[in-house]
Amino acid sequence: MCGMQQSRFRYRAVARKIADHIHTGRLAPGTRLPSVRRLSRQEDASITTILHAYELLEREGVVEARPQSGYFVRADPDRMPPEPKESQPPLRPAYVEIADTVSDLLKITRQGDYVPFAAAIPASELLPVRQLQRIMAAISRRTDDAGIHYDLPPGNPELRSQLSRRSIDWGCRLGPDDFIITTGCMEALNLGLRSVARPGAVIAIESPAYYGILMTIAGLGMQALELPTHPSLGVRPADLERILKRRKIDACLLAPNFNNPLGSLMPDESKAELVELLARHEVPLIEDDIYGDLHLGETRPRTAKSFDRKGLVLLCSSFSKTVAPGYRVGYIAPGRYFEKVEQIKFMNTVATNAPCQIALAEFLRAGQYERHLSRMRESLSDQIQSAAAIIRDTFPAGTRVSRPQGGFVLWVELPPGTDSHHLYNRALENRINLMPGLAFSNSDRFRSCIRISCGHAWNDARRAALAKVGGIAAELAPKNSAGKKLAKKKS
Amino acid sequence: MCGMQQSRFRYRAVARKIADHIHTGRLAPGTRLPSVRRLSRQEDASITTILHAYELLEREGVVEARPQSGYFVRADPDRMPPEPKESQPPLRPAYVEIADTVSDLLKITRQGDYVPFAAAIPASELLPVRQLQRIMAAISRRTDDAGIHYDLPPGNPELRSQLSRRSIDWGCRLGPDDFIITTGCMEALNLGLRSVARPGAVIAIESPAYYGILMTIAGLGMQALELPTHPSLGVRPADLERILKRRKIDACLLAPNFNNPLGSLMPDESKAELVELLARHEVPLIEDDIYGDLHLGETRPRTAKSFDRKGLVLLCSSFSKTVAPGYRVGYIAPGRYFEKVEQIKFMNTVATNAPCQIALAEFLRAGQYERHLSRMRESLSDQIQSAAAIIRDTFPAGTRVSRPQGGFVLWVELPPGTDSHHLYNRALENRINLMPGLAFSNSDRFRSCIRISCGHAWNDARRAALAKVGGIAAELAPKNSAGKKLAKKKS
Numbered sequence: 001m002c003g004m005q006q007s008r009f010r011y012r013a014v015a016r017k018i019a020d021h022i023h024t025g026r027l028a029p030g031t032r033l034p035s036v037r038r039l040s041r042q043e044d045a046s047i048t049t050i051l052h053a054y055e056l057l058e059r060e061g062v063v064e065a066r067p068q069s070g071y072f073v074r075a076d077p078d079r080m081p082p083e084p085k086e087s088q089p090p091l092r093p094a095y096v097e098i099a100d101t102v103s104d105l106l107k108i109t110r111q112g113d114y115v116p117f118a119a120a121i122p123a124s125e126l127l128p129v130r131q132l133q134r135i136m137a138a139i140s141r142r143t144d145d146a147g148i149h150y151d152l153p154p155g156n157p158e159l160r161s162q163l164s165r166r167s168i169d170w171g172c173r174l175g176p177d178d179f180i181i182t183t184g185c186m187e188a189l190n191l192g193l194r195s196v197a198r199p200g201a202v203i204a205i206e207s208p209a210y211y212g213i214l215m216t217i218a219g220l221g222m223q224a225l226e227l228p229t230h231p232s233l234g235v236r237p238a239d240l241e242r243i244l245k246r247r248k249i250d251a252c253l254l255a256p257n258f259n260n261p262l263g264s265l266m267p268d269e270s271k272a273e274l275v276e277l278l279a280r281h282e283v284p285l286i287e288d289d290i291y292g293d294l295h296l297g298e299t300r301p302r303t304a305k306s307f308d309r310k311g312l313v314l315l316c317s318s319f320s321k322t323v324a325p326g327y328r329v330g331y332i333a334p335g336r337y338f339e340k341v342e343q344i345k346f347m348n349t350v351a352t353n354a355p356c357q358i359a360l361a362e363f364l365r366a367g368q369y370e371r372h373l374s375r376m377r378e379s380l381s382d383q384i385q386s387a388a389a390i391i392r393d394t395f396p397a398g399t400r401v402s403r404p405q406g407g408f409v410l411w412v413e414l415p416p417g418t419d420s421h422h423l424y425n426r427a428l429e430n431r432i433n434l435m436p437g438l439a440f441s442n443s444d445r446f447r448s449c450i451r452i453s454c455g456h457a458w459n460d461a462r463r464a465a466l467a468k469v470g471g472i473a474a475e476l477a478p479k480n481s482a483g484k485k486l487a488k489k490k491s
Numbered sequence: 492m493c494g495m496q497q498s499r500f501r502y503r504a505v506a507r508k509i510a511d512h513i514h515t516g517r518l519a520p521g522t523r524l525p526s527v528r529r530l531s532r533q534e535d536a537s538i539t540t541i542l543h544a545y546e547l548l549e550r551e552g553v554v555e556a557r558p559q560s561g562y563f564v565r566a567d568p569d570r571m572p573p574e575p576k577e578s579q580p581p582l583r584p585a586y587v588e589i590a591d592t593v594s595d596l597l598k599i600t601r602q603g604d605y606v607p608f609a610a611a612i613p614a615s616e617l618l619p620v621r622q623l624q625r626i627m628a629a630i631s632r633r634t635d636d637a638g639i640h641y642d643l644p645p646g647n648p649e650l651r652s653q654l655s656r657r658s659i660d661w662g663c664r665l666g667p668d669d670f671i672i673t674t675g676c677m678e679a680l681n682l683g684l685r686s687v688a689r690p691g692a693v694i695a696i697e698s699p700a701y702y703g704i705l706m707t708i709a710g711l712g713m714q715a716l717e718l719p720t721h722p723s724l725g726v727r728p729a730d731l732e733r734i735l736k737r738r739k740i741d742a743c744l745l746a747p748n749f750n751n752p753l754g755s756l757m758p759d760e761s762k763a764e765l766v767e768l769l770a771r772h773e774v775p776l777i778e779d780d781i782y783g784d785l786h787l788g789e790t791r792p793r794t795a796k797s798f799d800r801k802g803l804v805l806l807c808s809s810f811s812k813t814v815a816p817g818y819r820v821g822y823i824a825p826g827r828y829f830e831k832v833e834q835i836k837f838m839n840t841v842a843t844n845a846p847c848q849i850a851l852a853e854f855l856r857a858g859q860y861e862r863h864l865s866r867m868r869e870s871l872s873d874q875i876q877s878a879a880a881i882i883r884d885t886f887p888a889g890t891r892v893s894r895p896q897g898g899f900v901l902w903v904e905l906p907p908g909t910d911s912h913h914l915y916n917r918a919l920e921n922r923i924n925l926m927p928g929l930a931f932s933n934s935d936r937f938r939s940c941i942r943i944s945c946g947h948a949w950n951d952a953r954r955a956a957l958a959k960v961g962g963i964a965a966e967l968a969p970k971n972s973a974g975k976k977l978a979k980k981k982s
Contacts, residue, residue, distance in 0.1 A: 103837070121640070129636045133633070134631070136631040137631035140631060141624070145615040148615065148620050148815045187840045198690075215834070215837070216838045219685065219838040324639045325640055326640045326642060327844055343590060347703070348839070353674070353818055353820075354818070354819075355846060
């Protein structure tokens with residue numbers, strides 16, 4: 001499995017290495033890159049791998065191919081819009097007040113007839129639909145009553161065994177009895193929050209954060225404290241440490257692996273430091289790892305949980321982004337809060353539905369998950385890249401765009417002063433749906449941002465729709481930047 | 492459908508009519524009952540129906556057959572132990588403190604190797620296992636991606652249509668858009684509570700009440716106010732009115748149709764009065780109707796919701812007791828709180844699992860539900876009756892037992908001073924599981940009570956187990972009543 005994964009993604013590692021050399025200046029603009037054959041020997045990689053790597057860099061606008069001459073570092077290698085700026089939220093906890101606004105946005109999302117850039121839902125063609133239906137049919141043909149009865153908490157034993165085996169990939173060695181199966185990741189986060197904190201408690205989160213998390217905190221009567229968040233490195237432990245010196249935080253709820261909407265990835269050292277810091281202050285960490293398996297880099301990143309020595313990390317995830325959103329099967333590995341979580345799970349929904357637990361256990365047991373993930377990640381990577389290219393070519397100058405390390409959304413910061421809620425309404429008029437920035441913070445600091453989901457394959461209509469959003473953004477951007485398209489910067 | 496239901500259950504109505512005549516004294520002990528043939532003409536019912544009615548009354552110990560002479564009212568027609576007394580809880584709201592105790596009890600229930608008198612779960616042979624599995628297999632054979640994607644709130648449209656059609660049986664005329672599908676009834680109750688009340692709020696409940704409700708109130712940081720509850724008539728509106736004059740109640744959470752554990756049924760006039768009273772005080776009623784379809788009398792009782800004119804009743808139920816516990820599909824018709832409930836549903840679990848929603852919609856659409864229910868109710872009725880007979884014959888004098896009008900549990904009040912937790916532990920030693928009374932109240936007023944689930948068919952081992960419980964109860968009952976078995980009262 002591991003070898004296959006490596007070969008599939010090897011070209012990306014090579015591309016990243018070259019891109020690093022370019023960004024740090026070791027390869028100057030205009031430099032000719034090694035020939036495909038030479039680099040193939042140098043990197044001990046196949047010709048195809050090197051070709052794929054160069055093609056990827058070309059698509060990203062970092063290198064260019066010159067006929068008969070080979071590949072060269074572009075004179076303007078940084079043609080992609082810059083990353084969004086690091087957020088600087090006000091460091092005050094506050095009761096979340098955006099739940100009604102977000103509910104209104106979600107109502108639109110439930111209607112099917114919009115170009116779907118809003119919800120972070122993977123399209124059917126990315127999901128293992130036929131395999132799952134075969135498994136479900138096989139289960140239903142069994143003569144016993146499997147699926148009819150409660151799979152009471154902690155949940156289906158075979159599924160928990162499979163999770164235990166997978167946890168090695170996350171840097172953990174969790175046993176089947178460390179898990180409680182939940183009704184999706186959202187219930188896992190709810191149970192986590194309810195186990196470690198009470199109404200009024202202060203929960204530290206990333207900024208921007210997934211609106212579902214903000215709503216959940218609101219629904220539980222807790223307060224959110226938004227943390228400064230780097231667009232690609234996530235929360236910096238040093239920032240959190242400074243805050244912890246000044247005020248009490250009851251719990252953290254973070255997505256070290258691929259914050260939604262940023263796609264940021266906390267480096268391993270930061271994760272270790274974070275867990276150590278929180279342990280010193282006895283603050284529990286609810287770790288949202290729902291996008292962890294959708295890494296776009298070569299390796300599956302470790303979880304913060306893997307550094308947990310005190311049982312203070314409650315790892316939450318699900319199969320909703322990777323296998324079947326409709327199955328509503330997630331899990332939590334709640335460390336020292338196991339009993340409490342199990343109790344609240346019973347109070348909340350008694351048990352998780354049995355047929356889908358059985359089907360997922362079977363899907364994992366049959367070894368189909370890794371193969372599926374590998375294909376899915378490749379598609380998502382391409383879809384994100386295409387979206388980024390369209391944004392580069394059609395959005396106004398001054399636009400910034402995230403470089404997601406995982407997941408499948410792009411976070412786009414429009415030129416300062418652009419009202420993304422206005423943009424959202426104009427997009428709706430054009431039957432295009434997207435998520436405006438106000439959904440991702442309680443402090444309304446992302447008025448000029450939008451989130452674009454890349455869960456669907458690109459076709460002409462969708463490309464035109466995203467370009468249309470860019471056009472509207474250009475109209476709405478304040479005068480000093482409006483009209484100047486990024487693309488026009490091309491020499 | 493209705494006609495078939497009527498003929499199946501007609502004998503019960505006839506039996507109840509005769510029993511009424513006996514209990515009110517219109518038919519004195521020793522009186523000879525009309526011949527089967529004559530009563531058949533009189534009641535315009537078949538010979539079989541009358542025979543079944545007499546047999547039922549005989550099993551209940553109300554009449555006796557004398558060879559060659561016919562049926563006679565027994566000299567001791569009230570041989571069944573009396574009903575439990577009406578509860579008189581302290582009328583003070585309090586934070587619920589039994590969650591940990593109940594969690595410990597439930598852990599035992601999850602272990603399979605006990606005689607299962609504890610959990611109120613219907614046995615497989617009562618459930619339409621084969622029909623469901625056929626439906627699930629058919630769905631899985633479809634080539635589209637049904638079941639893989641979110642059925643976002645309010646949930647599967649076909650299932651909501653079916654619920655709308657069924658709601659006429661509940662005395663309501665709810666439309667498909669009045670429903671939100673939930674992860675079982677427990678989530679429905681949670682959403683209801685969270686929509687109408689905040690932490691610290693006072694929730695009026697029956698006493699005894701289902702431990703899941705007590706735990707949910709505890710988990711949400713709310714207070715419970717236990718109401719006096721009649722063992723067969725439920726809560727009396729007059730009692731509630733008296734309390735409402737003295738203190739604020741934020742919401743009521745009641746099961747007018749078949750409180751668990753009492754099986755009590757509020758008469759229609761009481762329901763109407765209750766709804767009217769609460770409307771006057773603007774107090775929402777969360778109506779737990781999970782046992783509503785498992786009426787043991789001839790007709791499906793109306794819901795309190797059917798009297799609701801102000802949208803203040805939030806009707807909650809599920810298919811967990813009637814079709815498939817493991818499917819985790821329930822619903823709420825939340826009246827004026829629809830938007831709030833929909834929002835909290837999203838925060839809590841996003842959506843209910845799609846495959847089981849589709850399967851249940853199909854099961855209802857195919858018209859299989861009523862036929863199934865009719866069979867199931869008949870089995871449950873027999874199982875309850877057998878249990879009551881064993882209790883009559885083997886439990887100590889001074890025992891009282893409920894006359895459930897629906898559902899499938901018996902509430903047994905042991906002679907005063909009998910410690911049912913002690914009994915519970917002794918039963919466990921004998922590999923018998925049951926629910927001790929302390930789980931059903933926050934005020935520990937049911938120390939001498941136990942709940943016996945009749946969800947499984949009786950066999951010799953189970954009969955012996957229940958008799959064993961009776962034997963232990965006799966040992967544990969305080970001296971003045973111990974040893975005297977009810978059965979010995981027989982002349």
